[in-house]
Amino acid sequence: MTPQTDFLIPNTLSLASRAAWGGALTSLADVQRFVAFAKAQQLPCLVLGEGSNIVTGPEVNACVGLSRITGIRVLEENPEWVRLEIGAGENWHHLVMTALANGWNGLENLALIPGSVGAAPIQNIGAYGVEISQFVQAVVCVDEAGAVQRLASAECQFAYRDSVFKRRGELVITTVELQLHKHLNVNLSYPDVARWCAEQGVVQPTPSQIAGAVMDIRQKKLPDPEQMPNVGSFFKNPVLPASQAQALRQTFPQLSLYAQPDSQQLKLSAAQLIDIAGCKALSQGPVQLWQKQPLVLVNRGGGTCAQVLALATRIQQRVNSRFGVWLEIEPTLLTRLG
Ligand code: EPU
Numbered sequence: 225m226t227p228q229t230d231f232l233i234p235n236t237l238s239l240a241s242r243a244a245w246g247g248a249l250t251s252l253a254d255v256q257r258f259v260a261f262a263k264a265q266q267l268p269c270l271v272l273g274e275g276s277n278i279v280t281g282p283e284v285n286a287c288v289g290l291s292r293i294t295g296i297r298v299l300e301e302n303p304e305w306v307r308l309e310i311g312a313g314e315n316w317h318h319l320v321m322t323a324l325a326n327g328w329n330g331l332e333n334l335a336l337i338p339g340s341v342g343a344a345p346i347q348n349i350g351a352y353g354v355e356i357s358q359f360v361q362a363v364v365c366v367d368e369a370g371a372v373q374r375l376a377s378a379e380c381q382f383a384y385r386d387s388v389f390k391r392r393g394e395l396v397i398t399t400v401e402l403q404l405h406k407h408l409n410v411n412l413s414y415p416d417v418a419r420w421c422a423e424q425g426v427v428q429p430t431p432s433q434i435a436g437a438v439m440d441i442r443q444k445k446l447p448d449p450e451q452m453p454n455v456g457s458f459f460k461n462p463v464l465p466a467s468q469a470q471a472l473r474q475t476f477p478q479l480s481l482y483a484q485p486d487s488q489q490l491k492l493s494a495a496q497l498i499d500i501a502g503c504k505a506l507s508q509g510p511v512q513l514w515q516k517q518p519l520v521l522v523n524r525g526g527g528t529c530a531q532v533l534a535l536a537t538r539i540q541q542r543v544n545s546r547f548g549v550w551l552e553i554e555p556t557l558l559t560r561l562g
Contacts, residue, residue: 225254227261233288233558235275236338237521238453239529241558243270243288250292250313255396256370262287263368270558271396273313273340277347277455281529281559291342293398296322305405307361312342312397316349324432328404330359332435333411336442338449338456342397346389347554348382352438353413357382359402365395372398384484384491385460385554410434416441445517453523454514458536459494459551466490472547476500494551495519498539501546508535529559 231246244267249255255271262269271289272278293311296319300307306328310319316339320331333354337344344356345363360377367373373395381388389395410429412418420437421429429437447454461482464472469490473479478500482491498504498518506513508531510524521532536553544550 225249225257227258227287231288233272233275233278233280233284234290235278235280235455236449236453237279237455237527237532238523238525239280239282239527239532241280241282241284241529243284243286245286246288246290248292249289250294252293252366252372252398255289255291255293255366255398258287258289259366259368259370259396268393269368269396270393271342273343274315274338276338276449277343277555279455279529279532279553279555279557279559284558286558289396291340291397293342299401303406305403307401307403310341310400310402312340312399314341315339316341316344320435323404324435327406329406329408329410329431330354330404331402332431333414333417333438335435335438341400345380345382345387345397345400346556347385348387350385352417352441353411355382355384356402357387359404361401361403363389363397364399364401365389365397368394384463390556446520447514447522452514453527454520455555457494457519457554458521459498459519459539460554461491461494462497462549462551463487463489463491464549472549476547492549494543497543497547497549497551501539501542503539503542506535506538506542508532508538511535513539533557533559 225247227245227247231243233241233243249258259269268286270286271291273291292313294313295311297309299309316337319341320335323331333352337349348355348357363375365373417437466488469481480493495518504513504518511527511531514520514522540551
């Protein structure tokens with residue numbers, strides 16, 4: 225891999241963005257060379273998957289590597305479970321489908337999430353009652369000195385849309401180890417999924433049927449980034465102390481509150497706050513909110529990073545003045561580098 229200058233950064237928000245240097249990394253050795261190259265250039269080293277969770281400025285003064293290490297390998301297997309080693313550059317949804325085809329279950333609720341396997345642990349991807357952290361055995365990375373580090377699940381500090389990798393941007397994830405199960409238990413905790421099964425008359429859904437349900441629900445609600453550029457949820461759902469959340473519900477009885485496992489806190493729906501605060505019709509040039517799911521910002525064509533951030537700020541301010549809650553941006557901002 226030879227780094228190229230003036231490198232176009234792929235991103236699903238379709239923002240025009242170039243990095244000082246960039247290239248595709250297809251092996252561990254490539255990653256190590258790229259980390260050393262960035263150090264020699266005295267520039268930050270950023271490794272991206274498919275650019276499906278970033279907001280990137282026009283010029284990024286960094287070395288941007290694209291993670292393209294592939295492979296889905298069985299490390300260990302017994303009648304109960306299988307342990308897999310997956311290259312960071314594998315497409316996430318392709319992994320979900322491959323797993324189901326082999327009878328390796330657990331990931332079905334995470335079908336159709338855009339992006340790569342290497343990016344998945346960073347924000348601890350989650351949907352329909354399941355998070356990737358439930359399956360992670362270890363995450364293998366290259367550090368700033370080029371050394372390989374293997375972080376066991378507990379060291380990854382997983383939480384809602386969060387992990388240690390958000391705070392340690394210098395770690396480049398090369399492979400992810402997941403343990404999946406072979407039994408047929410499925411997670412129907414999320415009302416949308418249970419409702420879908422009831423409507424279809426499916427009484428005991430298989431993992432593949434759950435994946436089908438999730439794909440159908442997502443396709444109806446969320447814009448396909450190929451057709452309507454977006455980065456999925458733009459804000460995190462706010463998690464508040466129970467007392468604050470309940471006080472808010474006194475004023476706004478329609479608010480939904482969701483219990484958080486092992487905590488005294490309650491999660492609110494950011495989509496609902498945005499909706500009640502009357503933000504759904506806001507826009508900034510071609511950057512708008514997706515009407516069926518206002519947690520998603522879309523770029524209808526030619527929108528800029530500045531417009532995305534300006535719209536986000538207006539939403540944050542409006543929600544804050546209505547509810548006293550500051551919505552946190554979920555995707556990674558690559559705007560402070562250049
Ligand atoms: N809602 C409104 N007004 C609307 C649309 C929706 O009030 O115009 C309300 C609904 O009534 C519902 C709530 O929004 O109560 C929740 O909507 P949804 O089921 O889509 O879930 P979410 O909490 O908004 C989260 C994840 C999604 C994930 C879904 C399904 C975050 C930040 N987002 O969204 O993840 O797919 O749950 O589990 O946690 C992503 O991270 O990119 C993402 C799409």
